[in-house]
Amino acid sequence: MQTAEQTTANAAQEAWKKRPLIISGPCSAETEEQVLATAQRLAATGRVNMLRAGIWKPRTKPGMFEGIGAKGLPWLQQAKKLTGLPTTVEVATGKQVEDALTFDVDVLWVGARTTVNPFSVQEVADALRGVNVPVLIKNPINPDLELWAGAVERIARAGIKDIGLIHRGFSSYGNTEFRNAPMWHLAIEMKLKHPHMPIINDPSHICGRRDILQEVMQRAIDLDYDGLMIESHIDPDNAWSDAKQQITPERLKEMLEAIIWRK
Ligand code: PEP
Ligand code: MN
Secondary structure (H helix, E strand, C coil): CCCHHHHHHHHHHHHHHCCCEEEEECCECCCHHHHHHHHHHHHHHCCCCEEECECCCCCCCCCCCCCCHHHHHHHHHHHHHHHCCCEEEECCCHHHHHHHHHCCCCEEEECHHHHCCHHHHHHHHHHHCCCCCCEEEECCCCCCHHHHHHHHHHHHHCCCCCEEEEECCECCCCCCCCCCECCHHHHHHHHHHCCCCCEEECHHHHHCCCCCHHHHHHHHHHCCCCEEEEEECCCHHHCCCCHHHCECHHHHHHHHHHCCCCC
16 A cells, blocks of 8 residues: 555656656746646646746846745645646755655756855755755756756765756847757757756746747757756736746647657
8 A cells, every 4th residue: 555645756756757758837836726727727738747836936136026935835735636747846945945845846946046056056955865856957047067067966966866957048148039048059968968867948948938939849859858847827928927938838738739749
């Protein structure tokens, strides 16, 4: 007999191994209704394997919505119960790791602004010691592969076995087509140096806008990425963060169906 906890742990392990691994959900958890409705509509697409939601949001400037905080974690727990979708959340401090694990978040991810800071990554790594949870590590905001590799090494040295890479593009000065330039060659070099780690593309933060998402998703699949992390929202234009790049779950389904998948 398995306990309910073991069953969800197994479901999360299964989801981690799915290819393509499709992770979706809002940039930020805003309200309980929003999280539950997004999760249900994503599950109804039949194409999403994992639910994402930002609980603590690293915003460029103060005075913006900085995330609902730990109060949103039970909403994710509820969403998992309703849909069976495992959950993933960004963590940037030891306390956030503890809180996320207390509420059974299945996969943690380190954000681009955390990967640049070895003190923060080390704090997250220390909180992960002795814990068996997969961790995804986004590239740093600047194009520095050593910094990305260093973050991977810190998390690996904490004993984490399942580590994945998320390519979310690199910031550059001035107006460009992309919010964060993809610099595909850097992500591919990183993957070649870590061949056993899955690499997930995050077209939402690369594009920063909806109209070019499809081509970036296709490019990632053509380059043999293991999955995609795409932001989705039940009312994208009124999202509390990253409104311009989010799409509805139904639009996501259409876009995933339009992809020409590799055989
Ligand atoms: C996010 O995933 O919403 C986020 C803050 O991403 P990044 O760390 O890539 O900026
Ligand atoms: Mn976002």
